[in-house]
Amino acid sequence: MTQSNGFKVIGTRPVRHDGVDKVTGRALYGADVRLNGQLYGAMLRSPHAHARIVAIDTSEAAAVPGVKAIVTGADLPHVGDQIADIGEGAVNLRHLSANILAGRKALYFGHAIAAVAATSLTAAQQAVNKIKVTWEELPPVLNLRDAMAAGAAPLHPDVFTDELGEKSTTPSNIAEHLRHEKGDIAAGFAEAEVVVEREFVTGTVHQGYIEPHSATVQWNADGQLTVYCSTQGAFGVRREMSEILGVPISHVKVVPTEIGGGFGGKLNVYLEPVCALLSRKAGGRPVKMTMSRADVLAATGPTSASIVRVKLGARRDGTLTAAQAWMAFEAGAFPGSPVGSAAGVILAPYDIPNVVIDGFDVLCNKPKANAYRAPGGTNAAYAAESMIDELARALKMGPIEIRLKNAAREGTRRADGPVFPRIGFVETLEALLHHPHFQSRLERATGSRRRGRGIAAGFWFNWGGTSSASAQVNPDGTVALSEGSTDIGGTRTSIAMQLAESIGIPVNLVKPQVVDTDSVGYNDATGGSRTTFATGMVAYELGQKLREELIAHAARQFEVEAAAVRFEDGAFRTDGKPPLSYFDVCGALRDTGGEIVASVSMRTKGEGPAFGAHLVDVEVDIETGKVKILRYTAAQDVGRAIYPPFVEGQIQGGVAQGVGWALNEEYLYDKAGHMLNAGFLDYRMPTALDLPMIEALIVEVPNPRHPYGVRGVGEVPIVPPAGAVANAIFDALGVRMTELPMSPARNIAALAAAGVAA
Amino acid sequence: MQTFSYRSVSTVEEALAALASPTARALGGGTDLIPMVREGRRQADLVVDVKGIPELGRLEIDAQGNLTIGAAVALHRVYGHPEVARRWPGLVDAASLIGGTAVQGRATLGGNLCTASPAGDSIPALIVHGATLIVAGPAGRRSIPVAAFCIGPGRTVLGPGELLIAIQVPAPRPRSGAAYLRFIPRNEMDIAVASSGVALQLDAEGHIAAIDVALGAVGPTPIVVADAAALALGQAPSAEMAAKLGAAATAAARPIDDVRGTAAHRKRLVDVLTRRAFMAALHRIG
């Protein structure tokens, strides 16, 4: 589907710049850092979901040979209420600090309590086992209904409900109630000829990045802190370290390592401040700490469990007249679930005149929810797209037909305010409509197996934010590009390609590197699907500057005005003289005016909202409840596919995560709030054997506000899968699954409840 | 994590001497032991690698057609042996679904048995194939029917310092077939939520002459469905017979709710799996 559109580099499939290092194992990830004199850190984590810390006795731990430092929450400076915007969502620093090391209370199973640095990991772990904590156990609040119940004991004495902008007077587990309204909801439902309504529940899920968190920090005698860590945003880490530790921002240098996945879970710090405190106590020796998988699952991420109710009203012809959504999201131990973005996403694909959306951010004794790829989008779209499906069936309309009839277009106003610029939802639906998968007939299955087909759509805002980068032209014609966007999804290459296109050179001449916070201007985190868009925009501007300078140098060699010089097909040309090759001009820079160096920083505008529409065929074994994904096609408007293999990879990865969320992934707790499945054996993400080849159908409706039309790709594809799979299961069984994950046992129970016998 | 010493031995005597220490543990493929030690679920000061003992590495079919599998034979050798695959299909079903290719390159039947997980995949299969275990210890050698080996989750009848030497599987009876099936939510890298092994022999008239059904993951140990013989002997094999056996499996199961599944779902699954394993075993009768 990708057209060349006159581009030389964009849309091609070059070898990625970091490919050799990654396939040969040379790329350095967080846990590969090893500094001279390094100490090893280990963490004591709460065995209780909710307990007061009466006393911590570290005397026996300190006596373990090799132990150099022990820290607890008391070592963190007191920080007041302060909101830091570090990318996807703002955080209150006081809460962030209490999440790093617990203060007076442990608020969830796995909450960090104290840490040890020692000359070996074994010694550090032995010492951790000897720390004695006197606990006073408190009853935990473990789900939304208990947390929101009148009279529920509040987790925090100082969290009050922000009720539509007004603060409540008594502490509450409901940290926020937000509402979006458009039109007249009562009139809209009065006008409706068909109304459908249902409530959906989703479980707590984790981002499941392969690389566990790892940090190595040295707090030098001169006050300078150097942080090596795997993060989505080195500048966010710098800011959080500065605020949490109370040190000037200029004292913190963050060196980002390669990152083995983040999906929103590596925006905030966890280990970094603890390593810093340990390093200072240990006389400035560097301290390294790496989480186990159990720590990662129990104490980082996850994203919110939720309850989502959706009511839709439509006329007989399928025109939506009204929609109402009510959502409650678990924030975990501190405020800040993604219910806000869920409220923006839930009905965004449709042009509905009358809408009310209510969202609640709710505390409970689980790890603090963090962003997860299109935060809140999957929960919201699962409910909304199930109801669109139900409505279509009630109206005897096709699933694409009803979506096309109500599709948001340029000029449609979302319930949360913004008016859509040029978007490609209609084109995406049409691409799916004409795809052979949609045109094919689904063969019926035999015996205990039933087959079904489902469709769901999904929206994500995408984000611009601030990016900076620098570049210099080397004498051999290569261009060194220094960027600050950590490369999670292959952005070194997609940004280098935009730089190469802008200058007019082959991409293999660009040498991109991700550098530390002292070596490049400010960059927002790699998140919000912003990097190829925003850092790409910076690369375009940088390319234009370099190109202009190169032309000026060539003009001096030609001894003509710059305006008389063209740079075409790798050569500088002017009328009446033989052309100068690109390499000749680069080799002569010193004699034609000096080196070429450029920096660009932009607070970008014009991010392109984007949509996907997914089609899935499933087969359900009605005797066991197991769901098999037979075929999956994901159409998405990406604006422009700079590097198509990564675009396809992003779409396939998002689908894989969404299918895992739909079918098996879920945190399991006992009644006391202990997490029971903190490992990849029983937290069941899909393996390669659980998915067919996922076909990514790239649709390109260029974003008019980006030089190359980029919208952003990474988040949209995780939004539709749960809804698409649920709709396919309905098609197969005639049973509407209202709880995620749609695990075998739950499917069997639902079949039994619906009276469908195997 | 804890530190431990490692010793590789090449004779049974050497192994028994080393295992005399109460904190010593035998090491086969290490695919259970090492993760357990690392996670603090097992203590070991000394790990005794028994893979170098020739007797534990034997994989032989004798003149009478009986199979001997050394306790330290890696699974890939079991299912990679064409005669074993042809004659003991239920065992091969189990051996080829434990873990994945990488795990099967190391993991052993001996380790699977001695871990004594209620969900250990080889155990129901070995039970229905009528296997016997040869054990050596300070008091000499003895043999134990597999069905009597496990006595609780992680617990076997092995005494202190005893070593599993080999698994003996009798030659398949004429006109017999076997199958082992398990249910997992994904398609690999899962532990059985429930499982069922069925071995079946027909007489010359096509009636059921012998039947064994054993279940996994629905009780503290693998469960033998004792009613199977009374239900099936002398009867013609059919879908109705499969359904009766499935119901007997459900009745025999004593499952619990845990992270891997609910008791209700497990009761249902052993019914389904037993029916399907019965039909698969029947189809395998050549």
Ligand SMILES: Cc1cc2nc3c(=O)[nH]c(=O)nc-3n(C[C@H](O)[C@H](O)[C@H](O)COP(=O)(O)OP(=O)(O)OC[C@H]3O[C@@H](n4cnc5c(N)ncnc54)[C@H](O)[C@@H]3O)c2cc1C
């Ligand atoms: C990724 C992964 C997936 C897995 N999937 C499955 C699965 O699908 N199904 C399943 O059943 N299991 C599974 N397992 C568990 C494990 O692989 C099997 O139980 C395997 O058969 C154990 O064999 P081993 O040789 O590795 O045992 P080891 O780890 O070497 O030993 C296990 C235990 O047996 C003892 N032991 C070993 N040999 C002897 C002996 N000769 N005498 C006395 N004691 C002995 C050891 O001391 C130890 O206590 C999985 C494990 C992993 C890591």
